[in-house]
Amino acid sequence: MTGTTLGQGLDGLPIAPALPELAAALGRAGVAVLRAPPGAGKTTAVPLALIAAGVVRGRILMLEPRRVAARAAAERLAEGLGEAVGGRVGYRMRGEAVAGAAIEVVTEGVLTRMIQSDPELRGIGLVIFDEFHERALASDLGLALALEIRGALRPDLKLLVMSATLDVEAVSALLDGAPVVTAEGRAFPVETLWLDRPLASGAGRGPGLEEATAELTLRALGETEGGVLVFLPGQREIARTAARLAPALPPGVRLQPLHGGLTLAEQRAALAPAREGRKLVLATSIAETSLTIPDVRVVIDAGRARRARFDPASGMSRLVTERVTRAEAEQRRGRAGRVAPGRCYRLWTKGEEGALAAAAPPEILAADLAGLALEVALWGGTVETMPFPTPPPAPALAEARALLRALGALDQGGAITAHGRVLAGLPTHPRLGHMLILAGEHRSRDLAADLAALLAARDPLRGAGGPAEVDLAIRLQALRDPGAAEREHPVTVDRGAIAAIRAEARRLRAGGAKGAGEPLGAGALLSLAYPDRIAKRRDGEAPRYLLSGGKGAVLPPGDPLARAPFLVIADLDGDPREAKARRALSLSEAEIRALHADASRRERVCEWSRRDRAVLARDRLMLGALALEDRPWTNAPPEAVAAALVEGVRDLGLDTLPWTPAARRLAARVEWLRARGVDLPDMSDAGLRDGLDEWLAPFLTGRARLEDLARIDLAGALGARLDWEARARLDALAPAEIAAPTGTRLAIDYSGAAPSVAVRLQEMFGLTRHPSIGPDAVPLVLELLSPAGRPVQTTADLPGFWKSSYADVRRDLRGRYPKHPWPEDPAAAEPTRRAKPRG
Template sequence: MAPQLPIHQVLPALRKALESHRTAILQAPPGAGKSTVLPLELLGEPWLRGQKIWMLQPRRLAARNVAARMAALLGEEVGQTVGYRVRFESRVGPKTRLEVLTEGILTRRLQKDPSLEGVGLVIFDEFHERSLQADLGLVLCREVQQALREDLRLLLMSATLEGGLGQRLGAPVLSVEGRPYPVEVRYLPRDPQGPLPGVVAGAVSRALAEHEGDILVFLPGVGEIAQVERLLAERHPEVRIAPLYGDLPLAAQQAAILPDPVRRKVVLSTSIAETSLTIEGIRVVVDAGYARLPRFEARSGLTRLVTTRVTLDAAQQRAGRAGRLGPGVCYRLWSQATQGQLLAERKPEILEADLALLVLELAQWGVQDPAALDWLTPPPAGALRQARELLEALGALEGTAITERGRAMLEWPTHPRLAHLLLEGQALGQSALAADLAALLEERDPLPRGFSADVGLRLQALRQWRRTGQALHGAEPGSLARIERLSQQWRQRLGVAPENQAPEERAVGRLLAMAYPDRLARLREGERLRYRLSGGRGVRLDENDLLAGTPWLAVAHLDAGLEEGRIFLAAPVAPSELLPLARPVETVAWDARSGVLRAQRELRVGEVVLAAEPLRHLDAARRRKLLCQVVHAEGLALLPWTAELRQWQARILSLRRWRPEEGWPDVSDEHLLATLEAWLAPWLDGVWRREDFARLELSSILGGLLPWPLPARLEALAPTRLQVPSGSHIKLSYNPEGGPPVLAVKLQELFGLAETPTVNEGRTPVLLHLLSPAQRPIQVTQDLRSFWNQTYPEIRKELRGRYPKHPWPEDPWNALPTRKTKPR
C-alpha cells in the first residue's frame, strides 16, 4: 500500500460519516491521495458488505491511469481487484470490486439496472468540474437512494468545494488540509503582450534554466500545443517535448505520463491534466491561464468553443500538479492584479451545454419535466426547449414520451444526432459510410484551417489514408488515425467492413440531413456564399469555398457567430432527399408590407420551404384568429374609427367610472385589444387586405357590446349634446378617463343661466369652456354663478371694445341669450 498521505488524516472521520450518512463530501487538494488511496481503503468497510465501489472520472485518460495506479498499489494487473470502463473499452474481471468509470457509463448502467444491484458506493471524483454527466448521474443516484436503495452511499470528492454544497445535499463535509509538498507561485509583473505560444515558449525556457525536473505546461487547446511544440523543439533539442490531450493515441498519452530515463521532459497539456492524473517527474508548472470550453447557445441551438480565462479553482488545481512528488514551483503567465479579477469557480456545464442527450436520458428514466428534479443547478429552460425540439425532429420524442427510435439511440454511446445518423445509415444500407461520417463529425477536423467545408473531401482523405497511408488535401495523419480508430469501433458495432471508395455525394448529404434537420441551408436568392438555415438563422461559406453556389447544403459544423454564422462542415443535398424530412404546413400569414393575408400549403424542413401552393380551403376560425393578431399588432387604428365612435367609447367609460354599480362594459382600447376574438372576429370573414378593415361597420360591431337597456340609459345619462339658453344644442366632449365632459359654448348664449349644466342625472357638472366671439376660451369653470358675479365684469371691460358687434350687457342675469351679433 501507499505511504502515509494527507488523506490518511481524515480516513477515520470519513469512515464514520459514511457509516451514519448515505452521502458524504470530501475536499482534498491535489496529491492528497483521494483518487487512488481512499477507494482502496474503503473496500473493506462493513456497510459495503462485499459490494462494489464505482468511481467516476470526467475523462478517459484519467480513468485508465487512476485504475492502473490503484492496481499497482495492490501489486496486481488492471482487471483484477481494480478495473475500468470507458467508451468502447473495459478491463474488468469476475473478481473486480472497484471500477473506475467515465461519467457517461454510469448513466447507461443506471438505465439498464436502476437499482444498481451489487454496488454499495458511487464516488464522484473531481466533482468541482461540475460536468453535465456528473450532475445527471448525481440526480439519478439520489433518486435511486430515495426510491430503491436506502443502503446506497454516495461520496463527492473535490479539490475545491462549492459553497453550501453540504447543506444542500444534507451531507457531512470533511476536509484534508495542506498539500504533500509546498508549491511556490510566481506571477508576471504585468499581463503579457503578443501571441500566446511565444509567451509560453519563453516562460518554459526560463523554467528549464532555473529549475530541475520535468515541466507541465497548461495550454487552451491542441492548436496552441502544436505551435509551442514547434518553438521548443527548435530551442531545446535536448529536451523531450510531449503533447498530452484526450485525442492522442494511448501510447502517446502514456509516453507523456511516464518519466523519461534519459532526457528532461516538457509536457504540453490541455486542462485534461488538471484531474486525478499523476505525471511522473513534474516539479514545475507553467500555466498560460486559459481554457477552451464548449458553450451552447439556446438562441441559435449551436455549440461553439470559447477560449476563456482560467478560474481560481482551476488555477489552484493546476498549481497543485507541481507539488505531487516534491516541492515545486508554478509560473502563472499573468499578473497578480489579474489574479484578483479571476472568477472563483467555473460555471457548471449544465448552464452552457447542449442538453439533448440529458433530455433523452431523462425521458428513458420516465421524467416528463426535467426542471422538476432536485438539481444542484437547474438546467436553463431555453436549452431544455431546444433539446426537446431537436429530439422531436429526430423522432426520439413524441411530446414528453420517448419513442422506440429514442430508445434505440440511447444504445449508441454518442450524441443523439450521431446515433440517429448511424441508425439511418444501417437502415439505408450505408453502414460503412455512416461509421466514417460519425467518426469524422465527432473527432477534430483533419484538414487545414480555411480548407473547403465539403465533408466529402474529408471522406476522400480518410479512405485514401486507410487504403494507402497517404494523406490527401494536406490532412493531418494523426487526426486521420484517430478518426479511423473511431470509425473502426462503429463498424465493429455495425458489423460491416471498411469502405475505401469515394462515397456517393447524395448519400453523404442525405445522412447529414438526417442528423442535422435543423441545419439544412438554402442559398439566398442572388447570393453564392450566404445561406438561410432551416432554423431561420443566416450562415455563410468562406470566399472561394468549393461548395459556393450549391443550392442546398446539409450543414454539420458551424460557428454560431454574432449575426451570421460560418459554415465549417457541410455536404450538398438534393431537395428530393429532403422530402422524407419535410412536413406539410398550412400557413396563413399577414404580409405587413403589402397588407395582404396570404394562405398557402407548404412543404417545410424547419423554416425552409421546399415547395408551396395556394391554400384553397382555409379554416375560418384560424383565419379570424390571425386577423385578430394583426389588429392586436398594428393597433385599433386599423379599424374605421370616427370622432363620434370615440365619443361613444368615452361616454361609456365615463359612466363606468361614475356608476360602477350598473355594470357598464369596459370598452377601453386595452380591453378591446385583449378581447378581439370575442367581439371582432365574427365580422372578419370579408377581410383579406388592409383596406377591407376600413369597410367594416364598426358602429354596429361596437354597438353589440352594449346590452339592453343600456343604449337608452346612455342617451339619458351621457347625452351627446346639451341645449343652452340661446336654444342651441351644443356638442359635449367626454373624457375616457371619467373627468367632467367639456361644453365649449359662446358666452353670450348663456346669459341668464345661473347654474352650471349637468349630466349623469345631475350628479356631474360639465366643465364650461366659455368662448369669445372668436371661439377662443376666455374662461374655464364649473361654477357659472361665480363667473357672472366676479369674473364677467372684468372680461366685459376687456372684450367689449374688441368685439363691439356682440352684446356685453352690464347685467348678464337679465340679458337675452343669443348666438348672434347685435342688430344694426
C-alpha cells in the same frame, strides 16, 4: 490481498496516514468523503488500502474522468501489486476493456451503462468517484444513480467520493451525513512565481498567449531542473506553442504533447519518465488530475481552460476559452511537487489572482442535457426528484426533453419509448444514435457511422480553410482517401485522427437492423440527427440561412456550400443572433420532403405584413420555421383576413383608422359618462385597442390593405357597440347636442375637462336656468360668442353672468355691434338669431 500492505512503494505517499481512518469510516458508515490535495496519492493508494483492510466485499469500481486517466490509474494500481493490468486490476472504457478480478477502473459513462444493465450492481462492493471536484455530468449522474441503488436495492453497496478541492460538507449531506476524512498535503513544497506585470492588451488568447507561454517556458528551462509540464487550453494552442518552442529548445530537451486526441502510444510516451535529458510536456487540462507524470518538477500555467457552454435557447453548444479558476490553478500547481521540490510559473500577476473564480461551474449547469434526460427516463425516475449534487437548470432540461420528443425517444408524457431504449444503449449522443438507427433501415449504416464518428471526434483536417472550412463532405473524403483529400483541397490530413475515427466508425457499424429502404446521401442522413438545423438560404447576396428550429446561421463569404438552397448544419458557434456554421452538408428539397414528411405541416395563414402594409394570405408547407412551399391562398376566409387586418391596426395604432368628428364625439361622450360610473362599453384608446377583434373586425369584410381602412364608417362601427338600452342611456345622460332658446341645435364637446357648447350670446337671452347634463347634473360650460363668432365669456352659471359680468360685456360690445340687440335685462329679453330690424 490481506493484511495492511498497500503495495510496492505506496506506504510513503502523503495520504498513507489517513488511510486507516478512511477504512474505519467506510466500514462503519458505508459512505465516506475523502479530501486530499493534489499529489497525495489517493488514486493509487486508496483502492489497494481498502481491500487490504478487508472493508470491501466484492469488486471495486473506480471512476476516472478521462480515458487516459483511467488507463494510467489501472496501470499504476497493477504496478503497486507487482503485476500487469489484467490480473487483479483492469479497466473499462468505450471500445476497450481489460478484465480485473478485484479492481476495475472505468470512465464515467461506463458506470451508467453498467447500472442500467444491472441495477443491483451485483458483485460490486464499492464505487469510488475519483476527482469528483471536476463535477462532470456523467459523474453527477453516476453518483445519483448509485445513491438510488444504495437506498432502494443495495444498502450494502459502499460509496466513496474523493476530491482534491471540493465542498465536502455539501457532498457529505448528499450522502446522508457521510464522514469526511482529510489527508495531508503534497510531499514537497512548490514555489510559485507570477508575472511582474499583466500581459499586454490583446494577449491572453490567440497568438499572444502562445508567444507569451513559449517565452516563459524557455525562461523556466534556463532556471530549473527536471521535467516541465505546460498547461494550455487546447490542441491548437499546443501545436502553435510547440512550433514556437522547437527551434529554441536547449539541447537534450524532448518536447511531447499530451491531449485526448493522441494515440495510446503517444500518451504513454508523454507519461513515461525521460530516460535521458529533460522532458517538456505541453498538455491540456487532461493532465490536471489523476495522471502522474513522474519526473515533472516544473509547471507552467498559461491560465486558460476550454469549456463547453450550452445555450438552451438555441439548442447549441460551443467551446469557450476562459480564465482558469483558483481551484484549477491549485490542481495544476500540485503537479510540480510530487517527486521533489518544484516550481510553478503562472502567466498572470499575483494581483490578478484575486479576480479568478473560485471553481468552475458543474458541467450540469452548462451542458447539453439530452443524454442525461434520456438516461433518467430509462432508469424510470425524474430528473427533478433524483439526488443530484446540483439540480440542472430548467430551461436546458426542457430543451433536452423537447429534442428527445422530436427524436421519438420520449412520449408526450415524458416516458421513454421503445426507440428511446435503443437510443440509450448506443454509445453516442441521442441525435447521432437516432441517425444510426434510421440509417440501418435505408442500408446506409456505414455512411452514418462515418458521420457519427467524424462529428464526435476532433477535426482530422489541419489548416482547413476556404472551401474546406465547413464542408463535412471533404472530411468524409479524407476518411476514405486522405491522399485524395490533400490533392484536391488545401488541407493536411491528420492520419492519427483518421485512424481513431475509422476505429470508432467500425464500432458504430456493429449491430443495428438492416432494412430495404433506398440508401441515403450524407446530407439526408445528417438531417435525421439534426432535424432542427435543416437550413434554407435566405434571399439576398450574403450566405445567410434560416434554420428549421427558427434560428439564423451564416456561412463564411465565398464558401462553396453557400450556393446550396438547403443545408443541414451539424455544428455552429452558438452566437445567439446569427450563428456561424462550422460543419455542414448540402441536401435537396426532395430529400427533406421524403425524410421529414411526418414533421411537415400544411399551414394556411393570413398575416399582416408591415412591409407591404397589407394582409398576406399564404398557403405553405412548413418544416419548423422553413417554408418548403409558399403560394397565395386565394380563397382565404373573410374572417381570417379581417383578423389579420385587425393585427395591422393594432401594430400601426388607432390613428390609422379614419377618425371623423362624429366618431371622436361619440367616443368622448361614452368615456365622459363611464367616468361617472355609468356602465357602457370601454371606448378609451386602450379599450378600443384591446377590443379591436370585437368591434372593428365585422366592418373589415372585403378589405385587406391599409388604404382600404379609409372606407370604414368608424362612427357606425363604434355606435354598433351600444345596444338599444345603452344608446338610450347615453342620449339621456350625455346628449350629443342641446337646443338653445332660439331652437338652434348646439353640439356638445365632451373632449375637454368639462362638456361645453359654443353659442352666440343673443341666442341665450331669456334663459334663467343654467343647462346641465349627466347623472350628477353637471353644469354645461357655455362658451358665449360675439355676433362675429368670437369668444367673449365662458360660464358655468348663466344667471350669475346676467347679473354680473354681462353689463361689462354689453358696454364693450354694444358700440362694436350696434345692429344686434343688447338689452339691459337679458334674462327677460327675447332670444334671437337675427340683428335688429331696420327702423
